[in-house]
Amino acid sequence: xxxxxxxxxxxxxxxxxxxxxxxxxxxxxxxxxxxxxxxxxxxxxxxxxxxxxxxxxxxxxxxxxxxxxxxxxxxxxxxxxxxxxxxxxxxxxxxxxxxxxxxxxxxxxxxxxxxxxxxxxxxxxxxxxxxxxxxxxxxxxxx
Numbered sequence: 001x002x003x004x005x006x007x008x009x010x011x012x013x014x015x016x017x018x019x020x021x022x023x024x025x026x027x028x029x030x031x032x033x034x035x036x037x038x039x040x041x042x043x044x045x046x047x048x049x050x051x052x053x054x055x056x057x058x059x060x061x062x063x064x065x066x067x068x069x070x071x072x073x074x075x076x077x078x079x080x081x082x083x084x085x086x087x088x089x090x091x092x093x094x095x096x097x098x099x100x101x102x103x104x105x106x107x108x109x110x111x112x113x114x115x116x117x118x119x120x121x122x123x124x125x126x127x128x129x130x131x132x133x134x135x136x137x138x139x140x141x142x143x
Contacts, residue, residue, distance in 0.1 A: 005116045007104065011094045016135040017041050021124055024051065024060045035059055035124065037136065045141035049101060055121040062129040074125045081130070085109055088130040091123035094137045101140075 019037050026033040033056030035049040051059065058074050061067070067075060081088060086109040095102040101120035105127075108114070127134050 005118065007115050007117050009104075009117075010115065011092065011104070011137075014094050015138040016092060016094075017138050017141070019047075019134050019136045021059065021063065021128055021134055024056045024063065026053075026056065032056075035121070037124075037134070039136070039141060047136065047140060049120060049124075051121050055119075055125065059121065059125050059128065062125050065129075065131075074122070074129055077126060078129050081107070086114075088126055088132045090133040090135050091120075091127035092135045093120045093123065093140065096140055 018040050020040050022036045022038055024033055024035050032050045033053060035051055035056070037047045037049060039045045058068075058072055061072070062074065071079070078088075080086075086107045089106040089108050091103060092106055092115075093101050093103045103118055103120040103123040104115045105118050105123045106113075106115050124134050
């Protein structure tokens with residue numbers, strides 16, 4: 001049974017903070033790359049998000065606004081969004097359950113406001129590549 005990605009859930013009860021994904025690092029002897037996210041509003045907390053290697057590479061390229069040697073999935077998606085007249089509004093990381101971050105990609109198009117459930121890494125990569133905000137639930141900074 002698959003989980004539907006297009007959702008009507010808006011998380012209206014969640015307070016979000018505008019954040020900046022500052023870098024991706026793979027420090028040995030660590031087991032996975034880490035995305036470093038900082039809160040751009042006081043009290044300026046930070047979050048470290050473990051990533052898979054392909055997602056880390058895609059995010060690092062997005063942060064530098066560089067294309068891959070061949071178009072990657074995230075570059076393809078941004079081109080599809082542009083051709084379909086869909087604008088990325090934001091990445092919304094709204095929860096952490098069992099060590100897994102849950103996110104939505106917020107889009108706007110001719111059919112209105114659209115939100116898709118997705119991996120936090122995909123939402124962040126697409127928002128960074130589109131130069132749009134990355135939002136994290138305030139409660140994630142308290143945990």
